[in-house]
Amino acid sequence: xxxxxxxxxxxxxxxxxxxxxxxxxxxxxxxxxxxxxxxxxxxxxxxxxxxxxxxxxxxxxxxxxxxxxxxxxxxxxxxxxxxxxxxxxxxxxxxxxxxxxxxxxxxxxxxxxxxxxxxxxxxxxxxxxxxxxxxxxxxxxxxxxxxxxxxxxxxxxxxxxxxxxxxxxxxxxxxxxxxxxxxxxxxxxxxxxxxxxxxxxxxxxxxxxxxxxxxxxxxxxxxxxxxxxxxxxxxxxxxxxxxxxxxxxxxxxxxxxxxxxxxxxxxxxxxxxxxxxxxxxxxxxxxxxx
Numbered sequence: 001x002x003x004x005x006x007x008x009x010x011x012x013x014x015x016x017x018x019x020x021x022x023x024x025x026x027x028x029x030x031x032x033x034x035x036x037x038x039x040x041x042x043x044x045x046x047x048x049x050x051x052x053x054x055x056x057x058x059x060x061x062x063x064x065x066x067x068x069x070x071x072x073x074x075x076x077x078x079x080x081x082x083x084x085x086x087x088x089x090x091x092x093x094x095x096x097x098x099x100x101x102x103x104x105x106x107x108x109x110x111x112x113x114x115x116x117x118x119x120x121x122x123x124x125x126x127x128x129x130x131x132x133x134x135x136x137x138x139x140x141x142x143x144x145x146x147x148x149x150x151x152x153x154x155x156x157x158x159x160x161x162x163x164x165x166x167x168x169x170x171x172x173x174x175x176x177x178x179x180x181x182x183x184x185x186x187x188x189x190x191x192x193x194x195x196x197x198x199x200x201x202x203x204x205x206x207x208x209x210x211x212x213x214x215x216x217x218x219x220x221x222x223x224x225x226x227x228x229x230x231x232x233x234x235x236x237x238x239x240x241x242x243x244x245x246x247x248x249x250x251x252x253x254x255x256x257x258x259x260x261x262x263x264x265x266x267x268x269x270x271x272x273x274x275x276x277x278x279x280x281x282x283x284x285x286x287x288x289x290x
Contacts, residue, residue, distance in 0.1 A: 046070075083107035090114050132172055158182060160202050187211065231271050247271055256280050 014033045017040070021027040026039040044064035051059045051072045059072055084103035087110040088095060097109050124140040131137050131147025139145045150171030157166045157179045166179050183206035188197050190213050199205045223238040230236050230245025237243070248270030255265040258280045265277055 086110070087112060090118075092118075153177075155179075158202070160204060161199060185209065189214065190217075 010033070014036065017033075017036050018027060018029075018031055021031070021036055021039050022029055026043070027035055031039070044062075046062055046064040046066050047070075048067050049062065049070035051070075053059050053072065061072075082103055083105050084099045085107050086097060086099075088097055089112045097106065099106050121138050121142055122140055124138070126137060127139070128145055128148045130149065131145075132149050133147055133151055135147045137145055137147065150169070152169050152171045152173050154174045155169070155177035157163075157177075159166060159179065159181045181204045182202060184199055184203045185207040186197055186199075186205060187209040188195055189211040197205070197208050218237075220237040221239050223236070225236060225238050225243070227243050227246040229247065230243060231247045232245050232249055234245040235242055236245070248268070250268050250270045250272045253267060253272045253275035255267075255275070255277045256279065257265050257277065
């Protein structure tokens with residue numbers, strides 16, 4: 001084996017020994033091999049240490065090595081060495097468990113389970129604003145906290161043409177409230193003027209029934225008459241426009257033809273209610289003489 005390998009082995013063994021001695025409080029962490037050897041050499045071999053004590057006495061266990069076969073016991077007949085078994089329930093404050101009067105010591109202590117009312121709250125995520133106002137809870141830090149969430153209770157709101165929307169307030173709602181609208185139906189008959197159909201105050205139109213155009217209103221788009229085709233002082237609608245007639249009213253037209261001086265009579269333009277056109281008597285006399 002090489003010198004370096006041997007040195008490495010010795011250093012490893014030294015470290016093992018030193019680590020153990022440090023844990024026993026016999027050497028400092030930087031102790032060398034000589035200091036470790038000296039500390040081991042100074043450990044006194046106590047072998048099997050045995051002692052007896054009377055009630056109220058104490059026994060100081062000497063420093064050194066003990067082989068595990070020693071015992072510490074009470075003096076037979078020297079007093080009441082009865083031990084007490086106790087069971088305790090964990091509490092939020094530290095407890096010092098001691099034997100009751102009449103017992104020399106405790107034989108065992110049974111620590112019960114944490115009561116159901118106590119829970120590990122480290123996983124709690126709720127904050128004050130997540131809990132209803134006035135209600136108490138324990139937060140993740142174990143602190144008793146009062147909630148601040150607003151209790152809106154039952155919220156009822158009616159929408160209309162003035163109030164068209166409702167902003168739902170932040171917080172708790174009982175679930176019994178409602179946002180609604182009051183509807184109504186209306187009917188209207190077309191007129192020549194434009195009509196604005198609006199709901200009654202506080203209501204919303206759900207349906208508007210528009211009646212047919214009244215019978216006295218006729219589609220005049222196919223009419224082709226002009227003012228000259230319509231008797232004066234008379235009116236008519238043509239393609240949606242009211243027209244006043246210009247055709248003259250000639251009434252009853254009566255005329256005579258003087259065959260000796262004229263061969264015809266001119267009938268004036270316009271409307272005539274009828275009439276007669278006749279020859280004069282001198283024509284008849286002339287014909288009778290032939």
